Amino acid sequence: MVLWSVPAYLPYVQPPLTGAAVAAAEERLGVRLPAAYLAMLEVQNGGELRATWPGLPHRRLAGIGPHFPSITRDDAWWRRPDDGDDIWVPDGAGRLVAFDGGGHWDLCLDYRGGDDEPEVVMVDVDGASVTAVAKSFDAFLAGLVDETEASALRIRSGIGLDDLAALLGDELDCAFVDQGDWAHGYRTLHARLPGGAQVWLSENRVPAGFHREGRQVVVTTETALRLPADPRCRIIVETADDDAGQTRSTLQHLGFGTP
Numbered sequence: 001m002v003l004w005s006v007p008a009y010l011p012y013v014q015p016p017l018t019g020a021a022v023a024a025a026e027e028r029l030g031v032r033l034p035a036a037y038l039a040m041l042e043v044q045n046g047g048e049l050r051a052t053w054p055g056l057p058h059r060r061l062a063g064i065g066p067h068f069p070s071i072t073r074d075d076a077w078w079r080r081p082d083d084g085d086d087i088w089v090p091d092g093a094g095r096l097v098a099f100d101g102g103g104h105w106d107l108c109l110d111y112r113g114g115d116d117e118p119e120v121v122m123v124d125v126d127g128a129s130v131t132a133v134a135k136s137f138d139a140f141l142a143g144l145v146d147e148t149e150a151s152a153l154r155i156r157s158g159i160g161l162d163d164l165a166a167l168l169g170d171e172l173d174c175a176f177v178d179q180g181d182w183a184h185g186y187r188t189l190h191a192r193l194p195g196g197a198q199v200w201l202s203e204n205r206v207p208a209g210f211h212r213e214g215r216q217v218v219v220t221t222e223t224a225l226r227l228p229a230d231p232r233c234r235i236i237v238e239t240a241d242d243d244a245g246q247t248r249s250t251l252q253h254l255g256f257g258t259p
Contacts, residue, residue: 006208010211096111104124152236199238
């Protein structure tokens with residue numbers, strides 16, 4: 001499974017990993033980082049994930065480097081509460097190493113049981129709790145689910161994005177609205193069907209990376225596939241609320257075979 005999101009949101013990607021950076025991070029954290037975590041960073045040093053743990057809000061993996069998000073930054077709210085702050089702090093907080101978080105929660109490597117392979121836990125600040133997620137980082141990776149890979153409908157013909165939107169809109173009695181590329185670094189067209197179901201259209205081949213400058217999205221000249229296992233796929237169709245039934249049948253009626 002390809003775990004990193006395409007395109008990469010470049011501000012979240014650290015410089016290429018080095019042995020010196022790993023050694024410095026482990027010395028600062030006082031732990032030995034899991035081999036599976038470091039192997040991921042060898043491919044890409046942090047960033048947004050395409051595959052996530054079911055039921056958890058996480059979407060990224062902190063790398064090792066000088067800028068946010070880095071596993072060495074100690075940005076968790078409970079890490080250093082200000083004097084007078086009424087913030088719950090978990091027991092053994094110094095042995096919890098956060099690798100993703102959203103202020104109210106953090107996913108952590110839990111070294112409180114010793115220096116061997118840490119478990120993965122979720123620290124919930126609002127709920128004042130620490131919940132087990134996976135027995136190891138390897139197990140955490142094995143449990144990630146790529147929802148786009150699993151559920152996306154694939155268009156393999158040479159039709160363009162806008163032409164497909166026009167055809168589908170006529171058949172489904174809806175209008176597709178161009179959402180632009182701000183959110184993801186590639187264009188997305190969105191429609192809400194009369195029954196309430198939603199449909200998104202986007203291309204499979206997109207820029208390999210992007211960042212934002214002011215109100216502009218700046219993309220790389222290099223491209224990559226969002227579904228690398230299906231290079232024949234030209235357009236990805238994603239749905240919600242109709243289990244892809246109405247959209248799938250309409251695409252088949254229009255002559256587009258979909259897996």
